[in-house]
Amino acid sequence: MALDDRSRPPARQPQTFADLFLREWPRVVGIAQQIMHSPSRSEEVAQEAFLAFYRRFGDDLPERPGAWLHRAAAHGALNVLRGEDRRRLREEREARLDAQSAPDPGDLVAAREEVLQVRRALLRLKEPQATLLVLRYGGFSYNEIAQALGLPVTQIGTRLRRAELQLRKEIDHAARR
Numbered sequence: 001m002a003l004d005d006r007s008r009p010p011a012r013q014p015q016t017f018a019d020l021f022l023r024e025w026p027r028v029v030g031i032a033q034q035i036m037h038s039p040s041r042s043e044e045v046a047q048e049a050f051l052a053f054y055r056r057f058g059d060d061l062p063e064r065p066g067a068w069l070h071r072a073a074a075h076g077a078l079n080v081l082r083g084e085d086r087r088r089l090r091e092e093r094e095a096r097l098d099a100q101s102a103p104d105p106g107d108l109v110a111a112r113e114e115v116l117q118v119r120r121a122l123l124r125l126k127e128p129q130a131t132l133l134v135l136r137y138g139g140f141s142y143n144e145i146a147q148a149l150g151l152p153v154t155q156i157g158t159r160l161r162r163a164e165l166q167l168r169k170e171i172d173h174a175a176r177r
């Protein structure tokens with residue numbers, strides 16, 4: 001038993017998908033919200049996570065169904081943002097081709113860049129690092145992160161530190177371009 005578990009009574013495991021849905025919906029939406037900053041889009045990601053869960057497991061719940069859903073929400077939200085980033089880059093590339101008579105797209109991109117710098121750096125990280133950072137800064141404890149990612153809790157601090165350093169490198173690299 002980990003140190004963090006001693007202070008909390010054991011959580012009651014949900015028995016059906018409906019119980020799981022009612023218990024985990026706010027947290028799954030919250031994870032997506034931490035990444036996307038859009039309530040409606042976060043709910044869409046959460047719906048997709050629950051749908052994928054139900055298609056895979058139905059009412060035959062795995063041992064830690066919440067961990068599966070938390071990870072699916074983080075991955076789903078990151079994938080949505082990656083798709084949006086690809087679309088935005090494609091649109092900017094097309095805009096540059098049409099830029100002979102338009103305002104300088106570099107100025108528009110630079111203005112957006114300040115707002116999106118951290119998000120874009122996060123998207124360039126490897127999936128496990130990005131998920132780890134999202135979960136930690138989304139309010140998860142080391143113990144909860146370990147359960148969600150299927151890792152020993154003793155590895156979370158080291159992996160988190162490495163992920164933070166990599167994120168800083170990505171931000172610095174983007175600033176030097």
